[in-house]
Amino acid sequence: MDGSDTRERILEAAYACVARWGLSKTSVEDVANEADLSRSTLYRYFPGGRDELIGAVVGWEHDRFFTRLYEAVRDATSLEEVMERGLTFAHRSIAEHEVLQRVLLTEPELLLPQLTVKNEGTVRLVAGFLTPYLERHPPAVGIAVDEAAEFLARMVLSYIAAPGRWDLDDPDQVARLVRAELLGGIVPPTG
Numbered sequence: 001m002d003g004s005d006t007r008e009r010i011l012e013a014a015y016a017c018v019a020r021w022g023l024s025k026t027s028v029e030d031v032a033n034e035a036d037l038s039r040s041t042l043y044r045y046f047p048g049g050r051d052e053l054i055g056a057v058v059g060w061e062h063d064r065f066f067t068r069l070y071e072a073v074r075d076a077t078s079l080e081e082v083m084e085r086g087l088t089f090a091h092r093s094i095a096e097h098e099v100l101q102r103v104l105l106t107e108p109e110l111l112l113p114q115l116t117v118k119n120e121g122t123v124r125l126v127a128g129f130l131t132p133y134l135e136r137h138p139p140a141v142g143i144a145v146d147e148a149a150e151f152l153a154r155m156v157l158s159y160i161a162a163p164g165r166w167d168l169d170d171p172d173q174v175a176r177l178v179r180a181e182l183l184g185g186i187v188p189p190t191g
Helices: 003-021 028-035 039-045 049-073 079-096 098-106 108-136 145-161 171-182
Strands: none
Touching: 003 028, 003 039, 003 049, 003 098, 028 039, 028 049, 049 079, 049 108, 079 098, 079 108, 079 145, 079 171, 098 108, 108 145, 145 171
């Protein structure tokens, strides 16, 4: 087994422990036992101990989420379609993510700082993904593509976390949200 396989095994074990016991009750010892590895092996991969390991497992699950999100939207042909599919997928995935929902309910003070650390990277990731669509269908005069991409990324992430009056399970409402509130005034309508 090479180093990346061992690291993945540790992350999977840590995720399983968090799912079982929560963030605060998951120990390095629990993860080592779950991964069937020694604590010294675990510390070789995560010398910062528990805090580094928890940060890594949150980052690992964050990356897995965005990989699935990319798969859900990659063949979209328009910015509107990317945003509609992305909002719907992200909302459903987060609502159905049992571990995330449990930790948000029982230990939000432990998870939210981890997510905040990832926030700027997430904004850049989403903005970078939206940029080619904005280049093909440019924003209104006076709005730079990079500024529009960052604004849309921040708004999409905001609506995923707190949809307000919008029902993100309803495709018609998602389409109205995207066209009227998110893209309205930034990108001229297509077709």
